[in-house]
Structure formats: structure tokens, C-alpha cells
Amino acid sequence: MGDTFAILYVCTGNMCRSPMAERMTRAALAARLGPDADRFTVYSAGTGTVDGRAMTAEAAAQVKAYSADPAGFVSAELRESHVGGADLVLAATRAHRSDVVTLVPGALRRTFTLTEFARLAAALTDRARTDRAQTGRTPADRTAVDAPPDLPTEPVERARALVAAAARARGTVRPARLDDDDIPDPIGQSVEVYEHVGAVIAEAVGVSVTALAGS
Numbered sequence: 001m002g003d004t005f006a007i008l009y010v011c012t013g014n015m016c017r018s019p020m021a022e023r024m025t026r027a028a029l030a031a032r033l034g035p036d037a038d039r040f041t042v043y044s045a046g047t048g049t050v051d052g053r054a055m056t057a058e059a060a061a062q063v064k065a066y067s068a069d070p071a072g073f074v075s076a077e078l079r080e081s082h083v084g085g086a087d088l089v090l091a092a093t094r095a096h097r098s099d100v101v102t103l104v105p106g107a108l109r110r111t112f113t114l115t116e117f118a119r120l121a122a123a124l125t126d127r128a129r130t131d132r133a134q135t136g137r138t139p140a141d142r143t144a145v146d147a148p149p150d151l152p153t154e155p156v157e158r159a160r161a162l163v164a165a166a167a168r169a170r171g172t173v174r175p176a177r178l179d180d181d182d183i184p185d186p187i188g189q190s191v192e193v194y195e196h197v198g199a200v201i202a203e204a205v206g207v208s209v210t211a212l213a214g215s
Contacts, residue, residue, distance in 0.1 A: 014075035019073050021090065153214055
């Protein structure tokens with residue numbers, strides 16, 4: 001809280017999906033924000049794991065493939081303190097999202113699936129750009145997926161405003177299929193499955209960090 005912003009990723013084992021998202025997000029924030037990236041804390045945990053497990057070799061390979069660093073990662077069992085310290089919680093699936101909210105009911109408005117938040121963030125920031133181009137638009141013209149009229153440029157303020165706007169817009173921008181909000185668990189699967197999951201996570205992370213950090 002305060003002058004920093006914390007992002008928590010959640011999956012089951014905290015060995016594949018959430019570690020990939022964590023490390024890709026750190027790299028994307030550093031590339032986009034430079035020194036201001038230090039104001040963002042990114043971490044992950046699992047709903048069905050124990051502390052101290054390594055990321056799988058296949059997940060580490062995907063992290064490297066997207067120019068991020070897997071070094072030093074160890075798993076963490078999801079605890080209330082992880083959720084309580086997060087400004088934004090991004091879950092691998094809808095079931096993980098429910099697990100988070102069951103653990104900490106007050107986290108509902110800041111908890112989304114990875115793909116859900118990316119979809120909402122893209123809609124909100126696209127609408128904000130449209131609004132700036134349409135000078136005659138009135139408040140009555142605005143819809144539920146509108147971004148705040150003056151989305152801040154300061155990174156932490158912007159991130160908080162975007163999360164609040166996404167919470168208000170939840171359910172207004174639906175996926176093509178409900179399963180699109182569930183990223184499958186690749187553990188024990190082929191390299192091709194890991195590559196698919198890595199690409200889905202990298203896309204969601206890229207869209208989300210672009211929206212959170214601004215241009």
C-alpha cells in the first residue's frame with residue numbers, strides 16, 4: 001500500500017503458471033518503467049503447494065524465452081498475508097480466484113483471473129483513448145467499461161485507478177468462451193503445452209502491464 005503497488009499471482013502448485021507470470025511481469029515492468037518498476041512488488045503463491053519448491057524446468061525455459069529471469073524462484077503456500085498485502089491479485093483460473101476470495105472475502109474487488117483482468121484493462125484503456133479523441137462526449141455518453149476520465153499518469157496512482165475501474169466493469173466485457181478465463185495447468189505435460197501456456201500468460205501480462213504502467 002502507500003507509494004508502492006503489489007501484484008500477487010496465484011495458481012495451484014506455484015511451480016508453473018504463477019511463477020511464469022511473476023517473472024514475466026517483473027521483466028515487463030522494468031522494461032516499461034525503468035527505475036519506477038522498483039515501486040511495484042510482484043510475487044506468487046499456490047493454493048495446493050508447500051514452501052520451497054523450484055519452478056519446473058519447462059516453466060523456467062518459458063520465462064527465459066520471454067526475456068525474463070527465473071533464477072532463485074521458490075514456491076510459497078498461499079496465506080492470508082499474501083492476499084492482504086496485494087493491491088491486485090491475478091489467478092490462473094476461476095477456481096483459484098474463488099479460493100482467494102474464500103480465504104480473504106475483502107479481496108473480491110481486487111481479484112481477477114489473469115485473462116479477465118487483461119481483457120478489462122484493454123477495454124478500459126482503449127475507451128480512455130477514444131474519449132480523448134472525442135471532445136464532444138458528455139458524461140451521459142459513458143458506459144460501464146469506461147476508464148476514469150483522468151486516468152493518472154503517475155504509475156502507482158494509475159495502477160490503483162485501473163484496478164478500481166476494472167472492478168466496476170467486471171462482467172461487462174465477456175470472454176468468447178468461459179474457459180478462456182482458465183489457463184490450464186501444464187505440469188507433467190509436453191513442451192508444446194508449456195509453450196501454449198507461456199504464450200497465453202505472456203499475452204495477458206503484456207496487455208496488463210501496458211495498461212497499468214501507461215505509455
